Amino acid sequence: MIIFVLFVISLFTFLFTRCARSQHRPPLPPGPKPLPLIGSIITMLQNKPTFRWIHKMMDEMSTKILCIRLGNTHVIAVSDPKIAREFLKEKDELFSSRPNCMSGYLTSGGYLTTVLVPASDQHWKKMKKTLATEFLSLTRHKWLKSKRDEEADNLLRYIYNQCEINSMVTGGVMNVRTIVQQYSSNTIRKLVFGSRYFGKGSPDGGPGKEEIEHVDSLMINLSYLYAFCVTDYFPFLRWITDFDGHERIMRNAVCTARKHQDRLIDERIQQWKDGIRTKEEDLLDIFINLKNSNLTTHQIKAQIHEIMLAAFDNPSNGIEWAIAEMINQPRIFDRALFELDSVVGKDRLVQESDIPNLNYIKACVKEAFRLHPVAPFNLPHVATVDTTVAGYFIPKGSHVLLSRIGLGRNPDVWDDPLTFNPDRHMTDGNEVALTDHNLQMLSFSTGRRGCSGVLLGSTMTVMLLARMVQGFTWELPPNEPQVDLKENLQDLMKAKPLFALVKPRLSHHLYPIC
Structure with a gap:
């Protein structure tokens, strides 16, 4: 009886305290009314893809911050730069963690990496510092320049060979998506492994079956990473069923990508042990020989996989879209060519030093x-304590998502936001930077969880566009009035791969020849 009475008193005290606190705290951000226990999970499942449902609700409710409860997790979406800055700049320390979820766990090999690891993990702090000082520093960037140059030359070689196969006069219709993805994936493989191919490649200089399989698996991995999987909000279901099939797809994608990567890592580690390899030539060598890091083979493999994922999709997606938009607006192409011809000329190839x-x-x-x-949201940030942002209560454990679409296409910030207009970024006397620390758009994240690879990603992307525009003309294929700029429903990629008529525009001797 005494135990029962104490239980009733404790329960009453808990409920009274909770009620009192809720009366004095600010309201949650606006959002759909959740059901008890399960929240809005049923509505989410009825409105796939989830990111379009979230943005539709923000438009219908005329709000720049939205709260959706999925299970016991509050998902906070933000499309206003001022509110975004409060999350990632003013209160960055409170939102520097990551969710503990199935997709992040599988991708990171059990949280053995940097980007996907919850902030409370000491391994994250150690690896973040290691990446910044040993792998993505300015010194290391310069050290790897010859490898990036080699892939920039290989890009021209491949496109030029395709023109030669078709007709050097009339040019050839090429799949631009294949070209940009090949450059991006080749470059990061070259920097990490010292080779652009896992196998022999294709006879025409393009990707072989191993490289195609590798890129496809990375794309699937990225598509399902933090993809609103039901078991992330109801973890007990993982012991019962793979509710929406996400786990099976994720496991297969990670396994396929690492099948190619891990083999090379094992071989390289053995070469160093046997004394066959004695000179550091790429990033994998640096990983293996890190002093005082105590990295295990599993940690090296997981971190390499995360680097591969982080490096290739943003440049390739951005440049496919840029070329598509520029084909539809020839004046933009003409101005880009004028700048290249003025700065570089037609007697040499554009180099990183020209950037x-x-x-x-x-x-x-x-x-x-x-x-x-490249994605509708940035990687989620997790609130480590209860706090208040923009006058709204943000509960501990909330997943905060900054909308790349909402920020970049915000009509309160950008004039005519749905029009491709590079002039909006040109300011007198100032160099154009691809980052925006005011978060009026989100190219590379900022704060404690900001992207450490801004220099590498910016260099790869600018060189990709500069070499393609300088080296070739890109026009509509015959009988096509304009490029279709529709987005894919399930993601933000172009709905159909871009095909363009390509012709060389420089002297023959400037093109690298096999």
Whole structure:
């Protein structure tokens, strides 16, 4: 009886305290009314893809911050730069963690990496510092320049060979998506493994079956990472069933990608042990020989996989969209060509050293990032305590998502936001930067969880566009009036791969020949 009475008193005290606190705290951000226990999970499942449902609700409710409860998790979506800055700048320390979820756990090999690891993990702090000082520093960037140059030359070689196969006079119709994805994936493989191919590649210089399989698996992995999986909000279901099939798809994608990567890592580690390899030549060598890091083989493999995921999709997606928009607006192409011919000329190929003087090329890249971001949201940030942002209560454990679409296409910030207009980024006397720390758009994240690879990602993307525009003309295929700019329903990629008529525009001797 005494135990029962104590239980009733404790329960009453808990409910009274909770009620009192709720009366004095600010309201949650606006959002759909949740059902008891399960929240809005049923409505979410009825409105796939989830990111379009979220943005539709924000439009219908005329709000720049939205709260959706999924199970016991509050998902907070933000499309206003001022509110975004409060989350990631003013209160960055409170939102520097990541969700503990199935997709993040599988992708990171059990949280052995950097980007996807919850902030409370000491491994995250150690690896973040290691990446910044040993892998993504300015010194290391310069050290790897020859490898990036090699892939920039290989890009021209491949496109030029395709023109030669078709007709050097009339040009050839090419799949631009294949070209940009090949460059991006080749470059990061070259930097990490010292080779652009896992196998022999294709006879025409393009990707072989191993590279195609690898890129496809990385794309699937990225598509399902933090993809509103039901078991992330109801973890007990993982012990019963793979409710929406996400776990099976994720496991297969990670396994396929790492099948190619891990083999090379094992071989390289053995080469160092046997004394066959004695000189550091790429990032994998640096990983293996890190002093005082105590990295295990599993940690190296997981971190390499995360680097591969982080490096290739943003440049390839952005430049496919940029070329598509520029084909539809020839004046933009003409201005980009004028800048390249003025700064570089037609007697040599554009180099990384020219990038500071290519403001309009960078403006085209930045505009592609603004209007056509690689993903609808940034990676989620998790609230580590109860707090208040923009006058709203943000409960501990909330998942905060900054909308790349909402920020980049915000009509309160950008004039005519749905029009591709690089001129909006051109300011007198100032160099164009691809980052925006005011969060009026989100190309590379900021704060404690900001992207450490801004320099590498910016260099790869600008060089990709500069080499493609300088080296070739890109026109509509015969009998096509304009490029179709529709987005894919399930993501933000172009609904159909871009095909363009391509012709060389420089002297024959400037093109790298096999």
